[in-house]
Amino acid sequence: MRRTVVFLVLCLVSVACGGATAAPPTSAALRPIRLPMGFIPSVQYAPFYVAVEKGYFAAEGLEIEFDYSFETNGVALVGAGELPFAVVSGEQVLLARAQGLPVTYVMAWFQEFPVAVIARTGTPLASPADLDGLNIGTPLLEGANYVGLRALLAHAGLPDSAVTVQAIGFNQVPALTAGQVDAVVVYANNEPIRLAAEGEQLNTLAVGDYVSLAANGILTNEDTVAQEPELVRAFVQALLRGLRDTISDPAAAYAITKTYVEGLADDALEQQVLAATIEMWQAERLGYSQPAAWETMQQTLLDAGLLAAPQDLSQVFTNDFLP
Numbered sequence: 001m002r003r004t005v006v007f008l009v010l011c012l013v014s015v016a017c018g019g020a021t022a023a024p025p026t027s028a029a030l031r032p033i034r035l036p037m038g039f040i041p042s043v044q045y046a047p048f049y050v051a052v053e054k055g056y057f058a059a060e061g062l063e064i065e066f067d068y069s070f071e072t073n074g075v076a077l078v079g080a081g082e083l084p085f086a087v088v089s090g091e092q093v094l095l096a097r098a099q100g101l102p103v104t105y106v107m108a109w110f111q112e113f114p115v116a117v118i119a120r121t122g123t124p125l126a127s128p129a130d131l132d133g134l135n136i137g138t139p140l141l142e143g144a145n146y147v148g149l150r151a152l153l154a155h156a157g158l159p160d161s162a163v164t165v166q167a168i169g170f171n172q173v174p175a176l177t178a179g180q181v182d183a184v185v186v187y188a189n190n191e192p193i194r195l196a197a198e199g200e201q202l203n204t205l206a207v208g209d210y211v212s213l214a215a216n217g218i219l220t221n222e223d224t225v226a227q228e229p230e231l232v233r234a235f236v237q238a239l240l241r242g243l244r245d246t247i248s249d250p251a252a253a254y255a256i257t258k259t260y261v262e263g264l265a266d267d268a269l270e271q272q273v274l275a276a277t278i279e280m281w282q283a284e285r286l287g288y289s290q291p292a293a294w295e296t297m298q299q300t301l302l303d304a305g306l307l308a309a310p311q312d313l314s315q316v317f318t319n320d321f322l323p
Helices: 002-020 043-053 071-079 090-098 143-156 172-177 191-197 222-227 229-248 250-257 267-281 291-303
Strands: 031-038 062-070 086-088 103-108 115-120 135-138 164-167 183-187 202-206 217-221
Touching: 031 043, 031 071, 043 062, 043 229, 043 250, 043 267, 062 071, 062 229, 071 086, 071 090, 071 103, 071 217, 086 090, 090 103, 090 143, 090 217, 090 291, 103 222, 103 229, 115 143, 115 172, 115 191, 135 143, 135 172, 143 183, 143 291, 172 183, 172 191, 183 191, 191 202, 191 267, 217 222, 217 229, 222 229, 229 250, 229 267, 250 267
Parallel strands: 031 062, 031 086, 135 164, 135 183
Antiparallel strands: 086 217, 103 217, 115 183, 115 202
């Protein structure tokens, strides 16, 4: 009788466990999602790769296809309802809303705005006030790099006339090393690390050390929020799992990333980039959008003349889809 009772208990445990760890849907049952990333394949996308590789998206019924096209293309496609999600920087959300696109930011992937101004050691950059009088190169007179620079100037109380800003395309490194400009605007978790590895001595002024701005995250649209809230919640949940895993085990996340990004030749250098990026994701509540960061972003865009009128921030972002 004892053996019979044990057998029945084991059967019940087996059924209960089977229900708790049900296999993810088959690929035929998964909903395909094309996801504009806004940049080339990169170690910085490790949480996305981890979430795919570990089946977190599949467990939510989703199959992700990475689309490495320009960021603004993703914004336009999501705004038009042709795609449900895109990876974007915070300023793009406000600019899109100003153009009448019904987009909404639903998860803050980065907690720190990842832009910095760098100069060679002969040019001091101890604080934003040191930007006064410099000739500064930025890829475009718009976008995250330019917005980050404008935020630093505003923080220092410097007028536009205090600096000379040149649009130099995405040639910041050669422009700086060739002495064409005094300083350049870059991503703090990328170019400074690569230049330092080449022996360059730099001074770095990180935007996140002085100003809180809404940074990179996940964009959807109002129709998806209203009609398919469970889809939004599922996507956010899967990505958050990948984000947590990447933060807790960067080495494992890097190993997964190598299967998605060709040519990661220098493991040590790329792992430094990942480590620096992880610092920008850290938060007490992963994925949370800070309202103050959106207010500062909006004011920066207004001051820069990139935004003609304030937007209703209650429509711009939401934290409702976070656990």
